[in-house]
Amino acid sequence: MMIPYGQRITPDPRTTRSRGLMRPRPVGRIVRIGVAALLALWFALPVVPLLIWSVANRWSFPSPLPTEWGFDGLAQALAQGGVPAFGRSILLGLAVAAIATPLGALAARALTFGRVPAPRLVSGILLAPLALPAFVAVMGLTIVLLRARVPATIAVLLLLVAAALPYTVYTMRVAYAAHDIAFEEEARTLGASRAHVLARVHLPLVAPGLARAAFLAFLVGWSDYVVTVLVGGGTLVTLPLLVGAFAAGVGNDAVVAVLSVSAIIPPLLLLLALGRFGRRYAGGRLAAPTPSRSPKGSP
Amino acid sequence: MLPIPGPGAAIARARPRASAARDRWMALAFVAPALLIAGFVVVGGIGMSVIQSVGLLPLVGEAEFSLDAYVANGDELLTGLALSLGIATASTVLSCVIGLAAAIIITQGRTTGRVVAALSALTIPIPHLVGAASIGLLIADSGLIPRLFGIPSAVWPDLVGGPWWVAVVLEYTWKESAFVALVVAGVLATRVARYDETAALLGASRARRLRHVVIPLATPAVIVSAIIIFVYTLGSYEVAWLLGRPYPEPLPVLAFRLFTSITLTSRPEAAAVAVVTTLVSLLVVAIGMAMLRRTPLWK
Numbered sequence: 001m002m003i004p005y006g007q008r009i010t011p012d013p014r015t016t017r018s019r020g021l022m023r024p025r026p027v028g029r030i031v032r033i034g035v036a037a038l039l040a041l042w043f044a045l046p047v048v049p050l051l052i053w054s055v056a057n058r059w060s061f062p063s064p065l066p067t068e069w070g071f072d073g074l075a076q077a078l079a080q081g082g083v084p085a086f087g088r089s090i091l092l093g094l095a096v097a098a099i100a101t102p103l104g105a106l107a108a109r110a111l112t113f114g115r116v117p118a119p120r121l122v123s124g125i126l127l128a129p130l131a132l133p134a135f136v137a138v139m140g141l142t143i144v145l146l147r148a149r150v151p152a153t154i155a156v157l158l159l160l161v162a163a164a165l166p167y168t169v170y171t172m173r174v175a176y177a178a179h180d181i182a183f184e185e186e187a188r189t190l191g192a193s194r195a196h197v198l199a200r201v202h203l204p205l206v207a208p209g210l211a212r213a214a215f216l217a218f219l220v221g222w223s224d225y226v227v228t229v230l231v232g233g234g235t236l237v238t239l240p241l242l243v244g245a246f247a248a249g250v251g252n253d254a255v256v257a258v259l260s261v262s263a264i265i266p267p268l269l270l271l272l273a274l275g276r277f278g279r280r281y282a283g284g285r286l287a288a289p290t291p292s293r294s295p296k297g298s299p
Numbered sequence: 300m301l302p303i304p305g306p307g308a309a310i311a312r313a314r315p316r317a318s319a320a321r322d323r324w325m326a327l328a329f330v331a332p333a334l335l336i337a338g339f340v341v342v343g344g345i346g347m348s349v350i351q352s353v354g355l356l357p358l359v360g361e362a363e364f365s366l367d368a369y370v371a372n373g374d375e376l377l378t379g380l381a382l383s384l385g386i387a388t389a390s391t392v393l394s395c396v397i398g399l400a401a402a403i404i405i406t407q408g409r410t411t412g413r414v415v416a417a418l419s420a421l422t423i424p425i426p427h428l429v430g431a432a433s434i435g436l437l438i439a440d441s442g443l444i445p446r447l448f449g450i451p452s453a454v455w456p457d458l459v460g461g462p463w464w465v466a467v468v469l470e471y472t473w474k475e476s477a478f479v480a481l482v483v484a485g486v487l488a489t490r491v492a493r494y495d496e497t498a499a500l501l502g503a504s505r506a507r508r509l510r511h512v513v514i515p516l517a518t519p520a521v522i523v524s525a526i527i528i529f530v531y532t533l534g535s536y537e538v539a540w541l542l543g544r545p546y547p548e549p550l551p552v553l554a555f556r557l558f559t560s561i562t563l564t565s566r567p568e569a570a571a572v573a574v575v576t577t578l579v580s581l582l583v584v585a586i587g588m589a590m591l592r593r594t595p596l597w598k
Contacts, residue, residue, distance in 0.1 A: 028505065036404050036411035042397065043418040046473055047425075049436035049443040064446045107333040114326030115319070122330055128341040130527060131584045133534020135551050136573040137344030139558055143356060144347055162340035165333050223426030225537040226551075230558065240428045240537075247432045247541055257436065260429040267424030 047264075053257030073254025077262070080255065082242065086262060089222055089239040092160070096221030097214040100161045104168025104213055105206070111169075112176035123169075130166045137162070138230045145231070155231045160224055164217035171216060175209025208278050215274050219267055239263050345577055351570035358563055368567035369575075375553055376575060383549040384579070386464055386539070387532040390471035391525050397472065398479020399521060403513060405484040406491060416484065422477035427470070431541040434470040435459055459542050466542040471535075475528045479521065486520040487513065519594050526587035530580045550576045 053059065054073055056066030107126060110116050129137075137159055145155040183205060187197045203210070225240045234241075243259045246252040350356050354365045369376070405416045437443050439459045440452040458465040491513055498512045536551040543549065548556065550572055557569035 032404065032407065033411055035400060036415050039397070039401050039404060039415045040418050042473070043401075043415070043422050043477060046430065046433045046437050050429075050433045052443070053436055061441050061452070062446065062449060064449075103333040103336070106329045110326040110329035114329060115322050116326045116330050117323060122334060125341065126333055126337050129337055131530050131580055132341050132344060133530070133551065133573075133576055133580060135534060135536055135554055135558075136348055136577050137340050139554065139569055139573045140344035140347035140351070141340065143351065144343065158336065159340060162336050165337050169333065219424055223424075223428070225426070225428050226535075226555070230555070240426055243426075243428050243432060244537060244541070247428070247435070253436060256432050260432050263429050264425050268421060271420065271424050 050257045050260050050264075053253050054261045056254055056257075059253070073258040076255045077242075077258040080242065080246075081237065082239075082259060082262065085237050085239045085242045088236065089263075090266065092156070092224075092228075092236075092238060093218040093220075093222035095157055096160045096164050097217040099157070100164035100168045100217040100220075101210060101214040103161070104165055104217075105172045105210060107165075108169050108172030108176050112173060112179075113181060126169045127166045129162050134159070134163060134224075135226050135230065138227055142231060152232050152235050156224075156228055156236060159227050159231065160221050161217075163224075163227075164220040167216040167220065168213040171213040172206070172209055175206045175212075179206055208281050211274055211277055215267075215270055218270065222263075222267055345574075348570045348573045348577065351567050352574045354567055358566060368564075368571040371564065371568050372553070372557070372572070375548065376550075376572060378547040379550045379553045379572070380575065380579070382464075382547050383533050383551075383576070386467055386471070386549060387529045389468045390475060390532045391529045393468065393472040394475035394479050394528055395521050395525050397476035398524070399483055399514075399517060401476065401480035402483035402487055402517065403509075405480060406487040415480075419477040419480045422474060423481060425474065427474060427535065428537045428541070430470050430474050431466075431538045434466050434473065435542060438466060438469070460544045462544070464539075464543060467539050470538050470542060471528070471532045475524075475532070478528070479524045482524045483517050483520045487517055491516050515595065519591060519596050522587060522591050522594065526584055529583050529587075533580055533583070534576055 052066060055069055055071065057070035057072040058068040059066040107122075111119055111123060116122050141155075141159070145158075150158075184197050184201050187201045188194075192200070223240060224238075225244060228236055228238050228241060229244075232241075239259060240263065243256060243263060246256045246259065347356070352368050354368065355362045401415055401419055405412045405419075435442070438445075440455045440457070442459075444450075445452070445455045456465075458469075460466075494512050494516065495508055498508045503511065534551055536555055539549045540552050540555070543552065554569045554572035554576070557565040557572065
């Protein structure tokens, strides 16, 4: 069959969308939009009372809107040590991320490219903290850590890093699976030192994966409650501990809402930053030379 | 610095013996820090819980093997187990159904899909404790929903702290359905479009495509998320503590109360509850992995 130059042989997507097999039918469309609306409501609704309560001084029962708006909740949260607790939570999240991300990346790199003995057993142990309830680890190890005189903060950090490792290892294994080691080999053959390759080739190429892993590890430290309560024994008052203390009482709705909103905002900002970073990175100059599919060792 | 990269790969072939051994040691050194931390917490946590639960590590007095700790709260242990299994099952099933629906809507693309994707992603980084506080403000007898519909407290059912643990299951379902949506949509986005179009070209109806293409492709991801959710909800403390009722207690709440109690015998009893929870978790993981192996897509 002769195809005149410039003529499409594949159907134009604009026309196939309007009359193709995948075209939405009116009934299907209504169902889809209805289900999507319900799902949107399902995901968004629970946050609504938090937002309203955080700027309500008084909200007596049958009234659908606060009877008195104001910032009493904020004032009370500040007076009850909200700021130091916020700072401690940030530090805890950052510390967990700073330890668990490089360790996870090292392990993932060795599992992807290296010759780790018994690789299935090693991966199994690294994923095992996911299957172990946090309180079991705490109750078993508290007595050991106490007798070894490990400070409470270090003990909390150790347990949270272990809880974060499955996420960082898994995320970095995905990142290294898509990583072409030929770039590093080429840089080495061109005379770059190992440190240079690490800083200029290896780390920039896996940076999006590292960012995702660090975000997940931060979340583990940021949202933990039970480890901090049981091991810290009240010495390490983080934001979730404050939320828990007020939420367990009665009539603290405004403080709880303010503290809760302040516990949602930092990870949310990080998530948005992560999305922007990933997109900019993918479109930026670093991703321009798409990894070649050349066999390993022959750059 | 790096395990196997660089020109090492080429040189390794030239002198296989010594280099292979060195590669193995390097890989092991890379895995070691993460492995030691995860191994210490998992093996140490389970091991020390078992040792304490059989009375071999008492706070005071002679170490003597006994199963008293398992018998002392026999009734509470059994009720707690049944309750925890019920909560975990309900939360897992509901999250998977809602999350799968959200994932299908998300992979359809279009504006509705993007809205659902954004809202479910924003739910992910919210700590469970904050989720519990907001669900409380939403559906307690003075919450936002009874206010909006003008339902007096006397008529409104006991969703928070009531006999059916509705608020607890709702909180888990809310958070974990977003998790399922994220995981499953990620898998569907990479695979489903091509198969779906092929099936449509071959004349499959919408219902049959959903039944024979989309759902089978999503099954492995759903099973993996179901395992993670079940184990998490089985061992999670703060939500059940905040939104539940004082009696009966789910396993983590029971263990927490015994662990923080001042009675000398209660530490082994808490450890016994921890051991039972761990056994159930491991059993669930084993069942889940067996189910995963039986799916046609498992490689």
